[in-house]
Amino acid sequence: MTALRLRADAFGHFDQEVFRVYLNYVGRKAGVEWTLVPDGPADLLLWGQADVPQACAAPYRLLAWVLAPERSAPEQAGMPALTLRRPFQLESFSALLRAAERQLLAPVPVSAPEAPAQVPARPIPLPSAPPNTPGTVPQGEACAASPTAAAPARAAGQGHAVRLVRWPGRSLLSMHPRYPRLAGFLAARPLDVEQLSRLGGVxxxxxxxxxxxxxxxxxxxxxxGWATGPTAPALNPFDAVVERATARPLSPAGSPGPLSRSPAAATLRPAAPPVSGLLARLRTHLGLA
Incomplete structure (x- = not known):
């Protein structure tokens, strides 16, 4: 909070009380607080006389003339003078304080120090090997041999949008902390690998x-075309069967609404290969046979 001092000279007791009441309403705005002082140095001096006050008798930083309605303000070194006209109104008194704050709290421009002149460094010649010297890369193949200049090979299927048709099982999603988040994005709409990487933050x-x-x-x-290439660690065969048994089918692509076991979604699920023995009995027990 910035404290500023207001002094009113050559005014009667009634006018002093008016200024004090006005300060109670508009004297504290945007981190600035005005205080009415009877004497001493002041940031703003309200002056009700015709002549200019002496600085030694009334030290101040800004001067505001209190004028009658028909009287004009004197010139102050080419700058617009701060004025307050009678009869005193709260709006004009508030405007005077805001104008004084802009002048008193204006930042002082600081010139940046001049930067020293930069002396260009003398280039150091580097020894060059003869073209096609053994142990060096030919000039025409330097960029092609550089690993940073070579473009990465595009994976098969990369760039094609895919969408989740059935919610993965718990064992698959537990392979990576971000897999549940990525699965949620693929269940919402079709995405390619770049879009999924950007949305999932991986x-x-x-x-x-x-x-x-x-x-x-x-x-x-x-x-x-996506099933080729390195993947996450393979699932245990028994976990894979349980995962297919507990997987939740999603709505078909393009259809709104929550997840549901609709017939349309079931048609998108590929048929599981026939199993025998313990796995067949497990599927029959779960109603998936």
């Missing part, structure tokens, strides 16, 4: 591995 390798894992489990629509 690198391209994690996003690509997740999509390939889903494609190998037949959980994607439009996932042809």
């Amino acid at each position: 690198d391209l390798a994690t996003s690509l591995s997740f999509i390939r894992t889903l494609a190998r489990e037949n959980l994607l629509t439009g996932g042809e």
Whole structure:
């Protein structure tokens, strides 16, 4: 809070009380607080006389003339004079304080120090090997041999949008902390690997591995060509069967609404290969046979 001092000279007791009441309403605004002082140095001096006050008798930083309605303000070194006209109104008194604050609290421009002249460094010549010297790369093949200049090979299927048709099982989602978040984005709308990586906040390798894992489990629509390449660690065969048994089918692509076991969604689920023995009995017990 910035404290500023207001002094009113050559005014009667009634006018002093008016100024004091006005300060109670508009004397505190935007981190500035005005105080009416009877004497001493002041930031703003309200002056009700015709002649200019002496600085030694009334020290102040800004001067505001209190004028009658028909009287004009004197010139102050080419600057517009601060004025307050009679009869005193709260709006004009508030405008006077705000104008004084802009002049008193205006930042002083500081000139930046001049930067020293920069002396250009003399280039140091580097020894150059003769063209096609043994142990060096030919000039025409330098960029092609550089690993940073070579463009990464585009994975098969990369750039094609895929969408989740069935919610993955718990064992698949537990492979990576970000897999549940990525699955939520793929269930909402079709995405390619770059879009999924950007939305999920993971690198391209994690996003690509997740999509390939889903494609190998037949959980994607439009996932042809994604099942090749490195993926996440393979699931245990028994866990894979339980995962398919507990998977939640999603609504078909393009249809709004919550997740449901609709017939349309069931048609998108690829048929599971026939199993025998313990797995067949498990599927029959769960009603999936």
